[in-house]
Amino acid sequence: MTKPVVDTPSASWSAADRLAALHSFAVTGTEPEKAFDDIARIAAHICGTLIALITFVDEHRQWFKAAIGIDLQVTSLDAAFCAQSILEADLFIVPDALQDPRFACNPFVQEEPGLRFYAGAAIRTDGGLPLGTVCVLDPEPRPQGLTQEQSDTLEHRTGNPTPGVFG
Numbered sequence: 001m002t003k004p005v006v007d008t009p010s011a012s013w014s015a016a017d018r019l020a021a022l023h024s025f026a027v028t029g030t031e032p033e034k035a036f037d038d039i040a041r042i043a044a045h046i047c048g049t050l051i052a053l054i055t056f057v058d059e060h061r062q063w064f065k066a067a068i069g070i071d072l073q074v075t076s077l078d079a080a081f082c083a084q085s086i087l088e089a090d091l092f093i094v095p096d097a098l099q100d101p102r103f104a105c106n107p108f109v110q111e112e113p114g115l116r117f118y119a120g121a122a123i124r125t126d127g128g129l130p131l132g133t134v135c136v137l138d139p140e141p142r143p144q145g146l147t148q149e150q151s152d153t154l155e156h157r158t159g160n161p162t163p164g165v166f167g
Helices: 015-024 034-047 081-085 148-156
Strands: 051-057 061-068 074-076 092-094 117-124 130-138
Touching: 015 130, 034 051, 034 061, 034 130, 034 148, 051 081, 061 130, 081 092, 081 117, 081 130, 117 148
Parallel strands: none
Antiparallel strands: 051 061, 051 130, 061 074, 092 117, 117 130
């Protein structure tokens, strides 16, 4: 059973508004695009991770618009770190998923690819609605998280991955 992304007390948006905005861009389930792939590749390189994704979080799934280092296109929200990440105002970092009760039982932590580290920055509309993430993941835990330069780069890549797409 998937868990829907719900409003949080600190959220300045509703799940219905967020989903309407996401659907208005008609980006979920579309073919890969070089611009998105390039952003994911840059994120993996700058952050020194094996995996980087550009995700869009729908009501019951997350779609991978770009996936570097992993051969998936969609996952249920039960396994989606990004469903939590879009609820955060800032960069969301999980230094060791095996030690984090929110993710320790996640199949992607317990099984292949054995994820331990996650860092994700929300992709937002100009109005602040979170649509998905630019994120990096790795099978090695990172107690230190990201450097300031890595964090800054990941967060700055979340405004408009492709000019005009989310404005």
